[in-house]
Amino acid sequence: MNIDLTTSLGSLQLSAPTLTASGCAAAGKELAQFGDVSTLGAVVTKSIMMAPRSGRATPRMAETPSGMLNSIGLQGPGIESFLENDLAWLRANNVTTIVSIAGNNVDEFGELARILSKVEGVDGLEVNISCPNVESRGQVFACNPYSAAQVIETVRSVWHSDAPVLAKLSPDVTDIVEIAQSVVEAGVDGVSMINTLLGMVIDVDHMKPMLGGRTGGLSGPAIRPVAVRAIYQVHAALPHLPILGMGGIRTGHDALEFIAAGASAVSIGTVVFGDPGAPWRIANELGQELESRGYNSLSEVVGLAHHN
Numbered sequence: 539m540n541i542d543l544t545t546s547l548g549s550l551q552l553s554a555p556t557l558t559a560s561g562c563a564a565a566g567k568e569l570a571q572f573g574d575v576s577t578l579g580a581v582v583t584k585s586i587m588m589a590p591r592s593g594r595a596t597p598r599m600a601e602t603p604s605g606m607l608n609s610i611g612l613q614g615p616g617i618e619s620f621l622e623n624d625l626a627w628l629r630a631n632n633v634t635t636i637v638s639i640a641g642n643n644v645d646e647f648g649e650l651a652r653i654l655s656k657v658e659g660v661d662g663l664e665v666n667i668s669c670p671n672v673e674s675r676g677q678v679f680a681c682n683p684y685s686a687a688q689v690i691e692t693v694r695s696v697w698h699s700d701a702p703v704l705a706k707l708s709p710d711v712t713d714i715v716e717i718a719q720s721v722v723e724a725g726v727d728g729v730s731m732i733n734t735l736l737g738m739v740i741d742v743d744h745m746k747p748m749l750g751g752r753t754g755g756l757s758g759p760a761i762r763p764v765a766v767r768a769i770y771q772v773h774a775a776l777p778h779l780p781i782l783g784m785g786g787i788r789t790g791h792d793a794l795e796f797i798a799a800g801a802s803a804v805s806i807g808t809v810v811f812g813d814p815g816a817p818w819r820i821a822n823e824l825g826q827e828l829e830s831r832g833y834n835s836l837s838e839v840v841g842l843a844h845h846n
Contacts, residue, residue: 539686539822539825539826539829540829540834541727541825541829541833541834541835541836542834542835542837543555543821543824543835543836544826544835544836545579545698545802545803545836545840546780546802546839547662547702547727547728547780547782547802547803548662548702548704548727548728549700549701549702549727550634550636550661550662550701550702552579552580552634552803552820553577553634553667554577554578554579554810555557555579555793555797555802555803555804555821555824555836556578556579556793556803556804556805556806556817556818556824557579557580557581557582557782557803557804557805557806557817557819558578558580558581558582558805558806558807558810558817558823559582559610559784559805559806559807559808559810560582560583560584560585560638560664560666560706560730560805561584561585561610561638561807562738562806562808562810562811563581563584563810564583564624565581565582565583565624565628565724566581566582566583566625566627566628566631566633566641567577567624567627568625568814569581569810569814569817570631571814572814572815572818573815573817573818573845575633575816576631576632576634578633578805578817578818578821579634579821580633580634580635580636580661580662581628581633581634581635581636582636582664582730582782582805583620583624583635583636583637583638584614584638585612585614585638585639585640585669586614586615586616586617586620586637586638586639586640586650587612587614587616587617587639587640587641587642587646587650588616588617588641588646588649590614590615590619590652591611591612591613591614592611592613593610593611593613593614593750594609594610594611594613594750594751595750596661596750597609597748597749597750598610598611598750598751598754599749599754600739600748601750602639602737602739602756602760603760604758604759604760604786605756605757605758605759605760605761605786605808606756606757606758606808606811607737607738607739607748607749607751607754607755607756608734608737608748608754608755608757609749609750609751609752609754609755611751612640617650617652617654619652619765620637621653621657625637625657625659625660628659629658629659629662632641634661634662635659635661635662636660636661636663636664636704637654637660637662637663637664637667638663638664638665638666638706638835639651639654639663639664639665639666640666640669641669641689643718644685644688644689644692645692645836647665647667647689647692647693647791648692648693648695648696649696649756651663651665651692651693651696651697651703652697653698654699655696655697655698656698656724660701661701662701662702662703662704663693663697663699663701663702663703663704664704664705664706664730664782665689665690665693665703665704665705665706665726666706666733667679667685667686667689667690667705667706667707667708668680668706668708668733668734669680670709678708678710680705680706680707680708680711680717680733680766681708681710681711681717683716683717683719683720684720684721685769686705686717686721686724687720687721687723689705689725690703690705690721690724690725690726691724691725694724694725694726696749699811702727702728702780703725703726703727703728703729704719704726704727704728704780704782705721705726705727705728705729705730705731706729706730706731707721707729707730707731707732707733707768708732708733709731709732709733709735709761709764709765709768709785710735710736710784714731714732714768714771714772714838715742715771715772715776715800718772718775718776718779719775719776722776722779724828727780727793728779728780728781728782729772729779729780729781729782730781730784730805731765731768731769731772731781731784731785732761732765732768732769732784732785733782734754734755734756734757734761735755735756735761735764736753736754736755737753737754737755737756738752738754738755739754739755748817749817757785757786757790757807757808758786758808758809759783759786760786760788761786761793762785762787762795764785764790765783765784765785765786765796766785766795766796766799767781769781769796769799769801770799770800770843770844772800773799773800773801773841773844774800774844777800777841777844780802780820781800781801781802781806782801782802782803782804782805783796783797783799783800783801783803783805784796784804784805784806784807785807786808787804787805787806787807787809787818787820788809788816789820789823790820790822790823790824790825790826790827791823791827792820793823793824794818794827794828794839797824797836797839797840797842798839798840798841798842798843799841799843800841800843800844801840802840804820806820824836
């Protein structure tokens with residue numbers, strides 16, 4: 539192939555269009571046995587919080603038709619361990635790194651951003667505003683334009699880095715364009731979309747929810763049409779806003795849909811559990827899809843579905 543697959547997310551230049559999706563490959567170490575992680579567009583880390591977190595009760599995962607539900611609950615080592623172990627490994631292996639952060643409240647988002655803006659090796663920040671707001675009794679930040687903007691404004695006020703800030707948006711809203719506009723006005727450089735959809739599975743043999751946390755996030759191919767729609771809508775309203783697209787991508791053909799809808803790059807998530815080499819395979823397939831249609835570069839196709 540002689541296809542130019544380079545792309546960008548704001549000021550961040552990417553050598554490849556496929557990234558990992560937050561939560562599906564930790565901080566990249568697990569994937570290293572299947573391919574050279576430094577050749578991916580970037581590793582988007584599992585969301586990091588201030589303190590170590592054990593996560594939600596088990597069972598935490600359930601298979602669904604064309605997808606899966608997860609109720610992990612932001613389990614993680616906390617920021618200090620992340621910096622000492624995971625970020626150090628990523629830097630040592632020359633991996634482009636976008637760090638995902640999550641907070642129990644607005645101030646925690648700000649403190650995480652302040653810490654990360656001062657360390658080397660952070661090429662981008664993904665602000666996971668799709669997580670529960672403990673202070674507002676479980677409200678999701680990204681479901682309200684005011685609370686979404688409040689988080690981004692706080693992050694921006696302490697982010698003393700040239701690395702782009704992305705807001706991760708939830709599809710569980712009436713108008714995702716309204717949320718996107720609110721975070722743009724608050725100062726984001728781009729958006730990641732979509733996060734999982736809230737779902738539930740009932741164990742009818744025991745007549746109770748199958749997940750220990752009752753509800754979970756639906757991911758996989760079942761949500762792909764929702765993701766494509768959301769990206770198309772946001773790109774139509776904000777055509778110059780960089781979008782990192784995700785949601786059920788399994789093949790290069792799937793990825794091409796996201797690019798045509800308006801994404802500049804894609805994150806690969808659920809498929810990695812069954813095919814750890816998927817991020818590399820999908821990048822290669824995307825190149826083949828472009829070549830077979832007579833295109834010379836990825837950039838030619840970003841948002842092209844809006845012009846036909």
